[in-house]
Amino acid sequence: MKVALFFLLINIFSIVGVFAEEHQAYDLLITQDKLVAVQVVLLIILVVIVTFLIRQEKQIKSLEDRIK
Amino acid sequence: MTYEKFTTQIWWKAITIVLLFYTCIYGFIVKVPDLPILEQSIRNLFFHVPMWFAMMLLMMINLFFSIKYLSSNSQRNDVIAEKSALIGLLFGFLGLATGSVWAKVTWGAWWVFAEVKLNATAAAVLVYCAYFILRSSFSDSEMKAKFSGVYSIFAFVMFMVFINIIPRVSGSSLHPGNGGNPGFNSYDLDNNLRKVFYPAVIAWIGLGLWLSSLLVRIQFVKRKLDSID
Numbered sequence: 001m002k003v004a005l006f007f008l009l010i011n012i013f014s015i016v017g018v019f020a021e022e023h024q025a026y027d028l029l030i031t032q033d034k035l036v037a038v039q040v041v042l043l044i045i046l047v048v049i050v051t052f053l054i055r056q057e058k059q060i061k062s063l064e065d066r067i068k
Numbered sequence: 069m070t071y072e073k074f075t076t077q078i079w080w081k082a083i084t085i086v087l088l089f090y091t092c093i094y095g096f097i098v099k100v101p102d103l104p105i106l107e108q109s110i111r112n113l114f115f116h117v118p119m120w121f122a123m124m125l126l127m128m129i130n131l132f133f134s135i136k137y138l139s140s141n142s143q144r145n146d147v148i149a150e151k152s153a154l155i156g157l158l159f160g161f162l163g164l165a166t167g168s169v170w171a172k173v174t175w176g177a178w179w180v181f182a183e184v185k186l187n188a189t190a191a192a193v194l195v196y197c198a199y200f201i202l203r204s205s206f207s208d209s210e211m212k213a214k215f216s217g218v219y220s221i222f223a224f225v226m227f228m229v230f231i232n233i234i235p236r237v238s239g240s241s242l243h244p245g246n247g248g249n250p251g252f253n254s255y256d257l258d259n260n261l262r263k264v265f266y267p268a269v270i271a272w273i274g275l276g277l278w279l280s281s282l283l284v285r286i287q288f289v290k291r292k293l294d295s296i297d
Contacts, residue, residue: 038096046092053081057282
């Protein structure tokens with residue numbers, strides 16, 4: 001079951017790749033004048049990740065202090 | 069300094085955040101060498117290569133704590149080994165994804181089957197997928213830790229063979245610096261790439277360590293609540 005799921009995931013990964021080639025976002029990623037757009041997307045992702053990590057850090061710290 | 073003490077400290081997490089933002093902001097502003105075909109995609113160097121470095125370091129941690137588990141039988145070492153491998157694998161997939169995008173731009177295909185390094189890295193990632201399949205096949209936690217501890221030694225050796233030795237021995241890789249191709253350093257005359265590349269390596273490694281350490285700490289709290297430790 002887990003192996004089947006793994007191969008399914010790999011297939012989905014390749015399908016997304018094929019669709020992306022047809023999509024406008026693909027041009028956005030590779031053309032020189034759209035670097036800012038890629039940067040903004042990356043920065044948004046980064047802000048979300050960092051916010052999530054800081055919140056997790058605080059929650060775990062309070063849990064660790066409680067069970068000490 | 070122990071792993072557990074290091075992972076609760078704040079200073080390196082602050083450095084990681086600063087360097088991540090530096091990579092994503094300055095990495096898109098910095099002047100890059102004007103190379104045909106590569107053009108602006110050369111900026112992927114700040115993402116693709118550090119992903120593999122982060123994976124390598126996390127797999128080294130996996131190896132170290134697996135050996136430590138085998139010599140001490142402490143389940144805590146197994147938890148650290150497992151979570152490091154999990155995040156290492158995530159970085160492996162990110163390395164493959166960023167590499168695939170780069171391959172499409174420069175080589176014209178998402179996956180070049182004749183490229184030794186691509187296939188070898190995919191095999192290396194599969195070796196660690198097998199590590200988790202192996203772990204999930206045991207219900208007894210001690211057996212799980214013992215078998216996966218031994219397997220992780222084999223996995224790390226295979227990982228190194230796949231990503232470092234086979235591509236160099238084959239001599240037919242399309243990757244820069246491999247198969248007789250010039251590396252980026254020969255074009256990076258004003259060292260501009262290095263100004264972002266080295267901080268990016270530290271940043272992505274830091275992010276990997278942070279993610280894995282959070283998973284480890286969650287597991288430790290859970291074990292304490294379940295009165296296992």
